[in-house]
Amino acid sequence: MGKSTVWTVVGVVVAVVIAWFLVNAIFQVVWFIARLGMVAIVALIVFLVLRMLFARRDADD
Template sequence: MSRSFWTVVGVIVAIVVAWFLVDALFSLMWMLAKLAVVAVVAVVVYLALRSALSGSREE
């Protein structure tokens, strides 16, 4: 009886730990994907601004 109780407790603890690990992993992956999108948009905006400013400085 005691052995099956600890087996059930172990399974529940494993599920809870796995839930938090997967949640943390997906949060990290989402943050990295968001950071990559921000970097791409920042480069595009930088190139557009540089192009616009260099075009207006031509004499």
């Protein structure tokens, strides 16, 4: 095996390891954003339901 072949194999291994960590980090960021969006939607629904319940209670008084 020549010197350039060894460096090619080392380069490929390093590229795969770096890509693995980058993809993992990107998926963590995307999952965090998706989770944040879901929390915002649920919080909005809960807020609207609570506002509706308190509006009915105030109208009954």
